[in-house]
């Protein structure tokens with residue numbers, strides 16, 4: 001028997017929850033969207049909408065289609081296998097004539113499906129999908145009771161929380177699939193290619209060609225007698241950390257602070273997408289931007305885009321706490337423990353431990369990190385719903401309760417000069433377009449320290465320092481400990497009322 005063509009059913013949660021049924025026909029995927037999904041039950045008739053052919057490259061795509069791309073949402077390969085048209089040799093002609101009978105050989109779907117056009121033409125052709133009464137028919141069989149991917153065994157929620165690839169439907173099909181977790185070998189290859197470049201050149205990184213310049217420029221002095229940090233070293237760090245860091249940036253507007261010569265300069269991406277941004281770097285226009293404010297933001301959805309930003313000197317990564325699809329609904333509440341000029345590290349640790357106790361008491365999962373500067377931040381993941389007003393009030397209430405325990409350490413009168421030496425519990429960062437530095441972002445300082453996730457227990461480690469992790473040591477820590485923020489991506493919790 002000659003090789004049969006393939007079919008796939010992808011469970012796709014986008015604007016609406018539906019299943020996409022696709023048959024390989026002459027090098028393309030002829031496709032229908034089936035809101036209730038295909039079934040083995042011959043008594044159930046399903047409405048199906050013919051949608052545009054998809055490229056063959058999409059056949060086994062499982063992952064996330066980012067915001068701003070057509071079909072934004074998550075995709076699971078719900079079933080796949082081979083198929084054979086029944087009663088015709090010309091499947092394309094059968095589809096155009098409005099009736100296709102298909103024998104399918106999948107993991108879940110088996111037997112004969114019939115698709116019949118009922119009305120409408122062009123964009124919204126409406127069809128009927130039924131399973132024939134044959135030996136594979138099962139009455140009462142519902143697709144929602146068999147939700148897991150036949151490729152990876154994962155549910156849609158599991159794919160969404162920890163996806164390893166995205167589909168950029170705005171790009172040509174052969175470049176649309178982006179692998180977010182390249183194999184360690186391919187990262188090593190990219191790093192060795194970087195080391196072999198002269199002062200500039202074309203660097204292939206994560207499947208994209210990037211023009212890199214001034215590689216041997218010193219960006220930051222070294223620390224404690226170490227060698228200065230060159231741009232080449234920072235680009236190498238960006239590439240090595242990108243597959244991990246992108247999780248905390250994707251789908252979010254990014255305020256990029258540019259440090260082309262080590263010193264801070266203003267952003268470079270204000271009114272519109274710059275000409276020099278390659279098409280695989282995302283962009284988002286803030287509809288609420290006032291005159292004179294930044295309107296267009298970069299959106300870093302794939303590892304190469306983060307390396308691109310680093311090449312331009314955007315070394316500190318400040319992502320919004322909301323996603324671009326719902327910019328007024330944060331996905332984290334933030335506690336920013338910001339030392340004053342006279343607050344000691346020991347004092348700040350006292351405040352951090354009090355917050356640790358509070359989160360434990362509230363039975364909330366919260367994730368601390370050192371900032372790479374002088375502070376500590378705590379990220380509290382929440383299900384989307386509350387607005388910034390709600391999260392700001394909640395964090396203020398929490399921090400005022402904690403601060404009342406140690407009133408001599410904390411100032412609430414931030415504008416009053418005489419008290420500026422005290423620590424600030426800065427709940428005001430819970431606002432639209434306010435950002436804190438993202439996990440694993442380098443900081444513009446000697447030795448290029450990094451904002452690094454820590455465990456709560458490490459608050460008791462006498463060696464812990466707010467700027468102790470750098471581009472030179474945080475990767476080894478990541479290899480040993482894993483990404484301590486990763487569990488945050490799957491947490492579903494709401495902020496409890498505070499008495």
Ligand code: MN
Nearest residue numbers: 012020033071
């Ligand atoms: Mn779809």
